[in-house]
Ligand SMILES: O=C(O)/C=C/C(=O)CC(=O)CC(=O)O
Ligand SMILES: [Ca+2]
């Protein structure tokens with residue numbers, strides 16, 4: 042049976058609402074207090090299958106290469122390429138099947154290989170080689186263009202022709218749960234004559250998917266649609282934290298710089314492209330037709346449901362502030378990657394592409410506070426009488442995502458982060474203001 046077959050059943054109990062049935066098998070990097078070495082595992086139900094243990098026991102072998110999973114990142118495994126990714130996933134699926142005694146009946150090994158998720162600490166799943174952020178939701182670009190530039194002509198003239206992006210910072214991509222310190226920066230209100238330097242006053246999140254590149258491409262080479270697709274290892278949830286006030290003053294003409302360099306959070310589990318295959322859908326019609334190098338022979342979008350929750354320090358439980366879907370994206374991840382390499386830009390194993398903020402056509406489908414509060418003119422009303430236009434210290438933001446199958450879901454888990462005050466000053470050096 043193919044590892045995506047909906048009829049497959051694991052020997053581990055899996056709730057229908059779990060993000061991690063046997064049809065998913067996402068990869069992550071973890072450690073436990075008893076065994077504090079970082080290693081690669083796969084999520085199954087509420088447990089982690091320790092691939093380093095299975096590899097050492099000889100139950101999994103990656104193309105004859107040893108020690109691939111006893112590593113602090115997935116990069117070594119990703120470098121082996123799509124055939125090995127596929128074979129390994131099929132083997133893991135086989136080992137977890139309810140009717141396969143190999144692992145199920147080997148009590149000693151099974152106890153060592155299955156780790157409860159609540160006893161493990163998740164780490165960054167990849168060593169991020171480079172981070173590029175795109176701007177590929179037409180609804181998002183239209184909303185921001187309307188607020189920041191020209192409401193009669195919100196899309197800039199290039200937008201329908203190029204997957205617009207900018208080079209971000211790999212250094213500050215962090216795993217879910219990492220606190221985000223409020224950034225400092227140059228701020229200038231439209232009425233002020235001169236800028237000042239201080240804590241961001243308009244701190245935002247951006248709901249995005251992260252695309253993990255698992256294969257390199259050579260400098261000087263372009264990519265076909267098929268080559269680009271085969272380089273994509275998988276997807277994560279991504280929050281591109283954004284300082285709107287810093288951004289508005291700094292972004293002309295080279296784009297965001299410090300406004301988006303202070304932190305980008307990703308979920309710890311990478312859902313493989315192969316696991317998403319049953320949820321492939323056609324994206325929006327592209328009119329005008331893109332230039333030939335960006336043509337797509339197949340649908341390259343995915344039906345991934347997305348939910349954003351906000352919790353302030355006073356709230357007992359989080360409030361849902363956005364529900365949207367990855368399928369709305371105008372430019373697909375494959376088109377983004379083809380375009381990224383089109384000048385001759387080399388791609389590396391471990392490169393991370395941000396999809397761009399994911400907004401849908403409805404008001405409740407907007408993927409940033411900037412859009413949800415319409416640049417602060419319509420603050421969100423929260424339970425307990427609190428209001429929010431942007432994020433305040435102590436606020437916690439959570440993104441979840443899943444594909445709904447028939448009786449099961451292929452989920453991403455979550456990416457969460459809380460805002461920490463810029464004070465106490467001096468933690469990162471002397472106060473500057
Ligand atoms: O339209 C603008 O000036 C700015 C847009 C963004 O901040 C979005 C960005 O980072 C790209 C994206 O996430 O879509
Ligand atoms: Ca972004």
Ligand SMILES: [Mg+2]
Pocket residue numbers: 209280281282301302303304305
């Ligand atoms: Mg960022």
